[in-house]
Amino acid sequence: MSVLPRRWRLPYLALLVVVALLLSASALEGYRLSGGKRLWEPFLWEFSSIGVTGLLVLGLHALVGRLSGMPWQRQLAVHALALPAFSLLHIAGMFGLRLLVYRLVGVAYHPDAVTSLLVFEGGKDAVSYISFCFISRGVWLAQAARARVQELERARRELAEERLARLADQVQPHFLFNTLNLISSVMYEDVPRADRLLCQLADLLRQTLAAQQRVEHTVREELALVQPFLALMQARFGPERLVVQIDAGDAALGCRLPALLLLAPVENAVKHDVARHRGRVTVEVCAHAVGGRLVLTVSNHGDTPVPAAPPDAEGGLGLRNLRERLAARYGAAASVAFGPEGAGMRLRVELPCAC
Known part of the structure; x- marks a missing residue:
């Protein structure tokens, strides 16, 4: 030099x-x-x-x-x-x-x-x-x-990226195994329906594999993964049992966030409420930009009380994974709140809105 x-x-x-x-x-x-x-x-x-x-x-x-x-x-x-x-x-x-x-x-x-x-x-x-x-x-x-x-700083950045990649890799197996379990429950009762679900799952997995390669993407792209998943779950449970509501503001759609961040919370909403309910359950996903911050909420509530014990207050593996990914990526700039809301549960995630 x-x-x-x-x-x-x-x-x-x-x-x-x-x-x-x-x-x-x-x-x-x-x-x-x-x-x-x-x-x-x-x-x-x-x-x-x-x-x-x-x-x-x-x-x-x-x-x-x-x-x-x-x-x-x-x-x-x-x-x-x-x-x-x-x-x-x-x-x-x-x-x-x-x-x-x-x-x-x-x-x-x-x-x-x-x-x-x-x-x-x-x-x-x-x-x-x-x-x-x-x-x-x-x-x-x-x-x-x-x-x-x-x-x-370079070593810390590489370590954080490696940690994020490891945490992101955990999402897909967790999501895949739970989805396959849901499909297996109908494959002997309705073979054409199970085949249709498997085709939808294959399309969704191709999209998630592509998303994992990008590390992060926009809210619009994340919802493009969440919507097919919820459609798959509606096909599994029936639209009369699972009602889906997605509300995203225009300003929030361009905000960037870690890829596959919402799949696990949405999956938890289905797993911990819809799968244990006999009545109708509404799963709502919202995304709004407020004062330079991106606010994401995933909530679920049923028409009838949940018969079993309430879910883990920490949200299970999926939400522990979410917390670790946000801590590794944003530190104290991101926050996660999870708890009961009315007859269901509500997750609220807040992080910087970077476009």
């Missing part, structure tokens, strides 16, 4: 120019007070120093990154060799640029003696080198921390 990503090259160059201008402005005042006549000289001095330093800092940053993870003794040994090289390259590059410019403009230039330059510039370079090492180390640590956070 490049030491300086493309998106940071222009800001880095701008930073060097700003620093060089600030130092040049400061040096210019001293230069004028000392009687200097060529006002461009302080700018040449500072820009040549900052320009060479800017290039060397990139190499130093790469070196600090390569040394990360090595024993500290080895790092110190490498830096002990790199610091003099940094200073020599800085001095050679800086004064090389100055000599070139002075020659191009035809002005004599007489820098200090080499020993003086090495002592004076070397001391400043040592301070700069150590400072840049600490800054570079902080940058590498910040990048590593950000990479760890991104990797952790």
Whole structure:
């Protein structure tokens, strides 16, 4: 990977120019007070120093990154060799640029003696080198921390997706086995009717398999699965025993939700009420968008009291599955309420309405 990503090259160059201008402005005042006549000289001095330093800092940053993870003794040994090289390259590059410019403009230039330059510039370079090492180390640590956070988020996202896929896979076997049990109860009494139910079941299973591949879809698509299922149950029990009511607002139809979310609750409504009733039972499915939230309700109530014990307050496997899927997908942003309502039961699901 490049030491300086493309998106940071222009800001880095701008930073060097700003620093060089600030130092040049400061040096210019001293230069004028000392009687200097060529006002461009302080700018040449500072820009040549900052320009060479800017290039060397990139190499130093790469070196600090390569040394990360090595024993500290080895790092110190490498830096002990790199610091003099940094200073020599800085001095050679800086004064090389100055000599070139002075020659191009035809002005004599007489820098200090080499020993003086090495002592004076070397001391400043040592301070700069150590400072840049600490800054570079902080940058590498910040990048590593950000990479760890991104990797952790990716792992969490993949884990959540895997969990959602596992929970979605539980829906189909649960639904399939219960539906086959219902069909088996009529296959010896009315073979054509059982055959018709099996064909309807096959069509419904093909749709659910396609839905599982999408992970999530719209309320409109979810109801397109619920309606055939309820039609299948009406064929099983008869329209005189099972009354179906579906009410969905236009705004809610475009909201997205996990695929196959409503099949299990609707199945529970049939299993826990219609199958145990002798009279007529109404199963109602509603979907409405309220204030940016999607509100789904599945309720069932009969004309006569249920003769057996009331269903599990937690809603059984299907609703436990629903709660886990919503918690994995939305966290605290989704809520589930399930309990008795009049002569039946009512499930209310609320989640963000994302289109």
